[in-house]
Amino acid sequence: MDVVTGIAVGVVTLVVLVAALVAVGFVMLFRRRGDRNLEQSSDNSIAALGRRAGSLLVKLDDGLRDADDELGYAIAQFGADKARTYADAIAAARAKVTEAFRLKQSLDDAYPDSDQQAREWTLQVIALCEQADAMLSGQDKTFGDLRALEANAAGTLTDVRARIAATTSRLDGARATIAGLTKNYAATTFAAVSQNPDEAQKLLADAAKSADAAEPGISQQGVSDVSGILQDAGRAAQHADQLLDAVDRTARDLAAADDALATLRSKTAADLVEAKAERDKAPDADTGAAIIDAIAGVEAILPAKRTGPTDPVAELDSLGDAIAALDAALASARNEAQRLEHARAAYAGTLVSVTSQISAARDYIGRYGGGADARTRLAEAERQLVIAKAETDPVEALDAVRRSVTLARDADALARYDTMGSHPGP
Numbered sequence: 001m002d003v004v005t006g007i008a009v010g011v012v013t014l015v016v017l018v019a020a021l022v023a024v025g026f027v028m029l030f031r032r033r034g035d036r037n038l039e040q041s042s043d044n045s046i047a048a049l050g051r052r053a054g055s056l057l058v059k060l061d062d063g064l065r066d067a068d069d070e071l072g073y074a075i076a077q078f079g080a081d082k083a084r085t086y087a088d089a090i091a092a093a094r095a096k097v098t099e100a101f102r103l104k105q106s107l108d109d110a111y112p113d114s115d116q117q118a119r120e121w122t123l124q125v126i127a128l129c130e131q132a133d134a135m136l137s138g139q140d141k142t143f144g145d146l147r148a149l150e151a152n153a154a155g156t157l158t159d160v161r162a163r164i165a166a167t168t169s170r171l172d173g174a175r176a177t178i179a180g181l182t183k184n185y186a187a188t189t190f191a192a193v194s195q196n197p198d199e200a201q202k203l204l205a206d207a208a209k210s211a212d213a214a215e216p217g218i219s220q221q222g223v224s225d226v227s228g229i230l231q232d233a234g235r236a237a238q239h240a241d242q243l244l245d246a247v248d249r250t251a252r253d254l255a256a257a258d259d260a261l262a263t264l265r266s267k268t269a270a271d272l273v274e275a276k277a278e279r280d281k282a283p284d285a286d287t288g289a290a291i292i293d294a295i296a297g298v299e300a301i302l303p304a305k306r307t308g309p310t311d312p313v314a315e316l317d318s319l320g321d322a323i324a325a326l327d328a329a330l331a332s333a334r335n336e337a338q339r340l341e342h343a344r345a346a347y348a349g350t351l352v353s354v355t356s357q358i359s360a361a362r363d364y365i366g367r368y369g370g371g372a373d374a375r376t377r378l379a380e381a382e383r384q385l386v387i388a389k390a391e392t393d394p395v396e397a398l399d400a401v402r403r404s405v406t407l408a409r410d411a412d413a414l415a416r417y418d419t420m421g422s423h424p425g426p
């Protein structure tokens with residue numbers, strides 16, 4: 001070997017060794033981050049890491065909900081400019097938690113993972129949650145200090161009372177909305193919000209009492225020792241406002257579901273005519289039998305709109321499932337243009353259904369809680385919905401929105417199972 005060759009070999013070997021050491025260093029650093037706070041436990045197994053990851057996901061999911069509420073209060077108290085860094089921190093923290101939920105969903109899916117992969121992904125979930133937690137905690141401290149220095153209790157009291165008055169003025173309308181829902185829809189469709197006006201009224205009464213209690217201690221000259229009381233009053237008023245928003249959103253969702261169901265029924269009636277024509281010219285007995293079964297499934301669900309209270313979201317789901325079976329039976333008979341047309345029609349109805357179901361699951365978890373699995377399914381349902389809305393191929397968009405429906409149902413069922421017996425109502 002000549003001198004030049006020897007030097008070249010030595011350099012290459014050195015580069016490889018350095019690269020290997022750097023890679024090992026990154027792995028060790030990453031694992032130290034993931035294993036943080038686990039040193040006191042002798043059990044660093046995948047199961048232990050999984051429990052910690054699940055606990056952190058629940059904590060951070062709740063923390064982000066609280067942060068959203070805190071952001072609204074901070075904007076009202078300090079203005080949008082001073083609250084902008086808080087909004088940015090929440091957005092960055094939410095991105096990390098969203099990625100953590102995506103990894104958790106990958107761990108929970110039907111595809112088996114090696115122990116090494118499961119451990120590394122779980123460590124990533126832990127690290128992402130810890131990073132998000134640090135972001136939120138830093139901003140909480142920043143605003144705590146800001147309140148201590150800049151609390152304008154007199155102005156805050158005025159803002160809080162204005163919010164209490166504005167939200168109180170919405171109570172009668174919310175009760176009228178509930179009465180209309182009671183007349184037109186099955187009780188299960190709006191059970192989650194049926195008591196919201198009464199709960200909002202109690203919160204507003206508490207907020208008013210807190211505001212009255214704080215008034216005598218307000219100093220016009222600057223910092224006041226009643227800021228905490230006013231903060232509680234503001235949050236109670238904001239929560240009441242959110243409860244009434246949920247009533248309005250439920251009414252809009254059910255009205256949209258009614259419209260989507262009527263459109264889908266009309267379109268599906270035309271599809272049945274097509275299906276019966278294809279049945280009569282089916283190329284073989286198996287294809288003909290599949291079409292016959294699919295037609296029967298649709299006809300069992302398709303009768304004209306029922307009188308009295310209905311559940312349009314459940315009807316959309318049932319009809320959507322039947323249409324999916326019919327589409328599969330007719331797939332070989334349809335050309336590409338027909339496939340796209342039918343996918344667009346089915347997508348429109350399914351989109352209304354999943355939007356309602358995701359909102360219901362999110363509200364339920366926000367009020368009553370739920371474990372990491374329920375929150376993971378909800379996060380994945382929301383991610384699949386984003387994918388569906390961004391997809392330009394109608395068939396792919398339909399597949400994504402149907403996945404979102406399934407995940408939203410699972411999230412709701414898991415959350416209710418997790419909180420079984422811990423709250424009233426269905």
